[in-house]
Amino acid sequence: MHKIPANTLFVGKNLVFMPECHSTNSLALNLCQQSPFIAEGTVVITANQTAGRGQRGNTWDSEPGMNLTFSIILRPNFLATSKLFYLNIFSALAIHDYLSERGCPSVFIKWPNDMYVADKKICGVLVENQIQGNELNGSVIGIGLNINQQHFDIENVTSLSLVLDRQVGLQEELEILLSKIEARYLQLRASRFSSLMENYLQVMYWLNEVHSFTAFGDTFEGTICGVDQAGKLRVRIKDQERVFETKEIRYEQ
Ligand code: BTN
Numbered sequence: 001m002h003k004i005p006a007n008t009l010f011v012g013k014n015l016v017f018m019p020e021c022h023s024t025n026s027l028a029l030n031l032c033q034q035s036p037f038i039a040e041g042t043v044v045i046t047a048n049q050t051a052g053r054g055q056r057g058n059t060w061d062s063e064p065g066m067n068l069t070f071s072i073i074l075r076p077n078f079l080a081t082s083k084l085f086y087l088n089i090f091s092a093l094a095i096h097d098y099l100s101e102r103g104c105p106s107v108f109i110k111w112p113n114d115m116y117v118a119d120k121k122i123c124g125v126l127v128e129n130q131i132q133g134n135e136l137n138g139s140v141i142g143i144g145l146n147i148n149q150q151h152f153d154i155e156n157v158t159s160l161s162l163v164l165d166r167q168v169g170l171q172e173e174l175e176i177l178l179s180k181i182e183a184r185y186l187q188l189r190a191s192r193f194s195s196l197m198e199n200y201l202q203v204m205y206w207l208n209e210v211h212s213f214t215a216f217g218d219t220f221e222g223t224i225c226g227v228d229q230a231g232k233l234r235v236r237i238k239d240q241e242r243v244f245e246t247k248e249i250r251y252e253q
Helices: 024-034 085-101 162-166 170-189 191-201
Strands: 014-020 043-046 066-072 105-110 114-117 119-134 135-145 210-214 219-227 235-236 240-244 248-253
Touching: 014 024, 024 043, 024 066, 024 210, 024 219, 066 170, 066 219, 066 240, 085 105, 085 119, 085 191, 105 135, 135 170, 170 191, 191 210
Parallel strands: 014 043
Antiparallel strands: 043 066, 066 135, 105 114, 114 119, 119 135, 210 219, 210 248, 219 235, 235 240
16 A cells, blocks of 8 residues: 655645556556546556556566556646657656665666666656647656565566665655656756756766667667657767667667
């Protein structure tokens, strides 16, 4: 069971706790669509997500009761559809703020919005939008943050507890994280696009470093030089710049 956080203005003030559900993103999207007057900032959270969804059609697995798996309903109708990528930017930055404040060293955002501590993934974000015509009707920011889980089936994954070498309280972590999310969302609402982009690039994983990537069946060396306004990854390959969508390029670790 989670309590309503005390330190935010609207994020988490309406909290829907499900002991178990298939996907908080799917539930939040339904609420967003079917209840037009649902409060902005509503959080749908579960202790046991049985069919968690990740980016690119992947699944998101989380040990029951050990981590944070939740989704936030937002109504960013102030945002032009050409700027949708800023939903990834603000949410990733908020989680970066949170992890840094909790004492994690070497926190990076791996484009578009995976959170890494050193070379291990600690958190994933799934942003899903409801667009009607040319208007953004609602957005759901789904967050899977590994908190107390000790063992993972896949490599290069970690949790806050493994990084800090102690158990942490889920309620306390949720409250701190939601306040960071609200603060960054208010920056977005205030149209502070250039400072959000600047902050994002400052903590971007592999920025300005030479690494291996695979795209369209080809493996090559390249250097990430940023993202464009649409959120595509800019990579310099042999003095030529190319841009990639999320599904088009894979980082070779
Ligand atoms: C990724 O890294 O691929 C994104 C993972 C996002 C997982 C979260 S957990 C809460 C919310 N509900 C879902 O079904 N997915 C997101």
